[in-house]
Amino acid sequence: MFRGVANLNLDTKGRMAMPSRYRDRLVETCEGRLVITVDRDGCLLVYPQPEWERIEQALMSRPNMDRQVRRLQRLLVGHATECELDGQGRILLPPPLRDYAGLDKRVVLVGQGNKFELWDEDTWVKSRDEWFKEEDETAEPSAVLESLSL
Incomplete structure (x- = not known):
C-alpha cells in the first residue's frame, strides 16, 4: 500500500x-517498472507495472462500442507510458505528460x-x-460513505 504525501522537485530534465x-x-x-498516465482531475497516475496491467486488461476487455469505455481507453491507455526507476531511484517524466499535468518544478506525490x-x-x-471546503458544505454523506467510520 502506498500512502502519504511527499513534496518533491523535478530536475531540469524532468526527473523525479x-x-x-x-x-x-x-x-x-x-x-522498478512503472506506468504513468493521465487522470481526469489534471494529475498523473503512477502505477507499478503489474497493477497497471490488471487495470489495462480490465479496461480493454470492455466493449469499445460504448462511448464512455472508448473515451477511457483513449485517455488512459493512449497516454500510458512505461518508465523505470534509474540507479538513483528517479523516474523520467515524459514532456507530454508533464505538460498535461502542468508539472514544472515543485510537485506532490500522493499515495x-x-x-x-x-x-x-x-x-x-x-x-x-x-x-x-466541499466536504464542509455537504451536510449528508453519500450512501457509499455512510457506513465508513474514520
Whole structure:
C-alpha cells in the first residue's frame, strides 16, 4: 500500500526522485517498472507495472462500442507510458505528460493505495483546499460513505 504525501522537485530534465520509503517496495513488486498516465482531475497516475496491467486488461476487455469505455481507453491507455526507476531511484517524466499535468518544478506525490497521484504543487494545494471546503458544505454523506467510520 502506498500512502502519504511527499513534496518533491523535478530536475531540469524532468526527473523525479521517488521517495526512499517507496523504492524498495517498487523494486520488489515490479523491479522498478512503472506506468504513468493521465487522470481526469489534471494529475498523473503512477502505477507499478503489474497493477497497471490488471487495470489495462480490465479496461480493454470492455466493449469499445460504448462511448464512455472508448473515451477511457483513449485517455488512459493512449497516454500510458512505461518508465523505470534509474540507479538513483528517479523516474523520467515524459514532456507530454508533464505538460498535461502542468508539472514544472515543485510537485506532490500522493499515495493512493495501489498507485500514486502526481500533482503540480499549486494545483494540489488549491484542489485539496476546495475538497475540504466541499466536504464542509455537504451536510449528508453519500450512501457509499455512510457506513465508513474514520
